[in-house]
Amino acid sequence: MKKTSVYCALIGLCFVVYTTDALAYKERKDYFSRPQIGAWFGPITPLGPLGEKVETNLGYGAFVRFTFPWRFLKFGIDSSYQKYKSKGVNELQFVPVFGNILFQIPVDFPVRFQFKGGAGAAYLNLKPDKVDQWDPIFMAGFEASFPAGRIVNIGLRIDYIYIYEGYIKGSKNGGHILNTGIQLYFNL
Amino acid sequence: MKFLKHAIALSVILFASFVVNCGKTPLLTDIGTSKLIIVLKGTYESNSPMYWDMPEACASRDGDGKCTAYTPQHETLVQDDSVIHCTAPLDINPNGFMLDIAEVKLADAKSNLYKLSDYRQKFAFGLNDVDPFFNGIGTIINSDDVPSNIYPVVGIYVRKMLTDNAKKYVVDTDGWNSSLTWDIFAESELPAFNFNRFQYNSMYDRLRYEATYINRVFPLLVRIKDQVTQGTGMYFNMKNQVTVLEIRMVVKNFLKKYEYLSSSDESFSLVHYYAFSDWLNDVQDNERYIGGNILTVARSYIVGMTGSIPGRNGRSHDAHIIAIPHGEDVRDYTLEVPGDSVDWSVDPPVLPPSRRKRNPCNMPRGVGTYTGTSIIQALEYYLRGQKYKYDWNQKIWNPVTSGDPPATTYRCPASGGASYPDGDCCESFTQYGDEWTSYDKDIGHARVPQLAVFARTADGYPMEPDRNRFSIQNVTPGSYDLYIAQRAPVYGVLYYSYADPAHPTFGASDFIEYSGNPVTVTIGGCHDSFGNTSINFSP
Numbered sequence: 001m002k003k004t005s006v007y008c009a010l011i012g013l014c015f016v017v018y019t020t021d022a023l024a025y026k027e028r029k030d031y032f033s034r035p036q037i038g039a040w041f042g043p044i045t046p047l048g049p050l051g052e053k054v055e056t057n058l059g060y061g062a063f064v065r066f067t068f069p070w071r072f073l074k075f076g077i078d079s080s081y082q083k084y085k086s087k088g089v090n091e092l093q094f095v096p097v098f099g100n101i102l103f104q105i106p107v108d109f110p111v112r113f114q115f116k117g118g119a120g121a122a123y124l125n126l127k128p129d130k131v132d133q134w135d136p137i138f139m140a141g142f143e144a145s146f147p148a149g150r151i152v153n154i155g156l157r158i159d160y161i162y163i164y165e166g167y168i169k170g171s172k173n174g175g176h177i178l179n180t181g182i183q184l185y186f187n188l
Numbered sequence: 189m190k191f192l193k194h195a196i197a198l199s200v201i202l203f204a205s206f207v208v209n210c211g212k213t214p215l216l217t218d219i220g221t222s223k224l225i226i227v228l229k230g231t232y233e234s235n236s237p238m239y240w241d242m243p244e245a246c247a248s249r250d251g252d253g254k255c256t257a258y259t260p261q262h263e264t265l266v267q268d269d270s271v272i273h274c275t276a277p278l279d280i281n282p283n284g285f286m287l288d289i290a291e292v293k294l295a296d297a298k299s300n301l302y303k304l305s306d307y308r309q310k311f312a313f314g315l316n317d318v319d320p321f322f323n324g325i326g327t328i329i330n331s332d333d334v335p336s337n338i339y340p341v342v343g344i345y346v347r348k349m350l351t352d353n354a355k356k357y358v359v360d361t362d363g364w365n366s367s368l369t370w371d372i373f374a375e376s377e378l379p380a381f382n383f384n385r386f387q388y389n390s391m392y393d394r395l396r397y398e399a400t401y402i403n404r405v406f407p408l409l410v411r412i413k414d415q416v417t418q419g420t421g422m423y424f425n426m427k428n429q430v431t432v433l434e435i436r437m438v439v440k441n442f443l444k445k446y447e448y449l450s451s452s453d454e455s456f457s458l459v460h461y462y463a464f465s466d467w468l469n470d471v472q473d474n475e476r477y478i479g480g481n482i483l484t485v486a487r488s489y490i491v492g493m494t495g496s497i498p499g500r501n502g503r504s505h506d507a508h509i510i511a512i513p514h515g516e517d518v519r520d521y522t523l524e525v526p527g528d529s530v531d532w533s534v535d536p537p538v539l540p541p542s543r544r545k546r547n548p549c550n551m552p553r554g555v556g557t558y559t560g561t562s563i564i565q566a567l568e569y570y571l572r573g574q575k576y577k578y579d580w581n582q583k584i585w586n587p588v589t590s591g592d593p594p595a596t597t598y599r600c601p602a603s604g605g606a607s608y609p610d611g612d613c614c615e616s617f618t619q620y621g622d623e624w625t626s627y628d629k630d631i632g633h634a635r636v637p638q639l640a641v642f643a644r645t646a647d648g649y650p651m652e653p654d655r656n657r658f659s660i661q662n663v664t665p666g667s668y669d670l671y672i673a674q675r676a677p678v679y680g681v682l683y684y685s686y687a688d689p690a691h692p693t694f695g696a697s698d699f700i701e702y703s704g705n706p707v708t709v710t711i712g713g714c715h716d717s718f719g720n721t722s723i724n725f726s727p
Contacts, residue, residue: 126219128302128333135212165215
């Protein structure tokens with residue numbers, strides 16, 4: 001009798017544990033589809049001709065995301081503050097504001113992989129020239145996210161941003177920037 | 189979903205609005221290019237400088253090739269009169285000038301500083317007519333841009349200035365023994381001497397607090413008195429193609445030899461080195477500091493927006509020709525001396541006494557405090573202290589009591605015992621203050637002209653009729669007065685004006701005015717008041 005009770009308790013415990021896990025897994029997917037808000041922090045690296053003029057620094061940014069009716073597709077709005085210093089007196093402040101579409105690889109796996117692409121504009125301020133203006137930008141990127149519970153997600157991101165100045169007379173090159181960082185964001 | 193739609197629409201509109209070109213600047217292209225170029229020159233002239241004319245040091249040699257005597261020109265024009273301890277003819281002329289700059293800044297009218305170049309840059313120039321620093325072309329200092337503004341002053345943060353062929357002397361049983369001194373430039377040890385550490389301007393007015401620390405090289409401030417802004421400063425506009433900021437520091441034909449006593453070890457030693465001529469602020473015996481003698485000038489022009497002033501030197505001697513803003517007093521570009529007539533035809537000429545020597549309150553320097561343990565240095569210190577007391581008493585009024593009944597009169601030893609109040613003595617603190625204020629005023633107004641060239645004479649060269657042509661280049665449009673020096677340039681000396689009303693040359697200067705002044709410069713050309721497009725100075 002006692003033995004039977006122990007077996008029943010163990011089976012019951014297993015049932016509870018596994019069922020809970022199964023339910024939680026399903027619910028985590030749902031939480032990830034909710035509107036999200038987050039921030040990132042990490043190295044910002046100018047590439048190409050721009051990389052010869054200014055140097056790598058640390059940058060930070062914030063974003064919001066909304067899921068389309070198809071839950072593997074999201075729309076996000078990102079902004080960040082990036083300040084590039086140089087060995088000389090040149091300094092470039094770069095504040096991109098862009099919209100992007102994120103595509104999540106539709107595979108049930110605890111780690112979420114998302115590709116993204118978008119466009120927008122960026123505020124550029126060049127010192128010591130004291131020249132500032134808005135330029136169009138294009139971006140593409142990749143993210144790996146680790147949902148940590150119902151609300152919190154931790155992720156790694158790599159964004160490539162192209163600053164387009166080809167439409168301005170006298171322009172010889174645009175700007176290439178690579179942002180990498182660790183991000184923390186929340187399911188609302 | 190409504191918010192989502194709005195956000196997408198906003199992104200598209202935002203992007204589209206920036207694709208339209210609205211008179212923007214290619215900022216990412218401009219980030220590496222500079223529209224303000226700094227050109228550094230080591231010449232009195234803005235272009236076409238005079239050739240190097242440093243007198244030879246050695247006049248004669250013995251059988252071993254060792255120099256036995258200096259040339260009179262070296263002794264008078266190159267060797268400063270403060271070189272008194274070692275006159276052994278072992279020095280040789282320098283071959284190089286080295287400059288180490290930490291950064292360059294521009295200051296606006298509100299004294300805000302703008303970094304124009306914070307690259308540490310090291311330059312080594314050969315003292316010859318080929319080096320761009322000395323041939324009129326100039327050396328470019330790596331720089332970036334600054335905001336569009338008016339900048340009255342540029343500051344160069346000079347870390348080091350060195351010349352080579354400095355020698356250290358010690359006495360042994362055979363007399364003076366010399367060896368080259370070594371110093372560090374560009375992280376390497378070189379046979380050179382960093383005279384920048386002595387460029388303190390503390391030689392005058394020792395009673396003033398600043399006298400202990402005034403240093404005019406970090407930064408070396410250079411006024412930019414451009415005519416476009418009526419002397420206010422340099423007008424820099426990012427929309428202009430390229431603006432050139434030309435900074436000149438008179439090095440060429442302006443180096444002198446100084447003596448520096450070293451008592452850092454047990455043996456008595458001294459160093460002979462080359463630095464800027466003390467034509468302005470006289471360096472005196474036993475003085476270590478040589479500051480206040482960097483003659484600088486700066487000007488700016490926009491490339492493609494300049495004219496030139498061509499002409500001929502019709503006089504019978506090589507001469508400097510200067511162009512100054514119309515209406516300015518040419519005596520501002522000279523050093524005032526009493527009307528002593530200098531015979532410039534004598535080689536070397538006997539120069540008038542320096543402004544400092546003519547200052548009756550130019551008191552001797554104290555010896556400070558000795559805290560060492562060397563008996564040799566202590567004895568040297570006490571001897572110098574006695575000398576200081578003696579020299580001081582020569583410069584003040586001494587009471588002398590004589591006669592029957594005894595009467596006290598005041599006599600000045602420096603003027604050979606003349607009675608009060610005549611003579612060369614300093615009477616009071618009030619006079620001390622007045623004399624040094626007057627000294628500062630006289631020294632401070634001497635400037636280097638923004639535009640100057642060197643023109644040869646054609647006299648005696650019938651086969652070279654164009655030898656006397658000159659052309660002042662890159663002149664900003666405006667109205668100028670031209671002058672020609674009435675004597676050939678003299679090594680280590682610039683130009684004088686004569687200030688003493690008691691002398692017949694009162695009011696005159698070494699410059700003669702061009703008869704067709706003012707000369708109007710336009711883009712690409714110029715003309716004088718008679719309409720001539722070539723400025724010909726008559727004999």
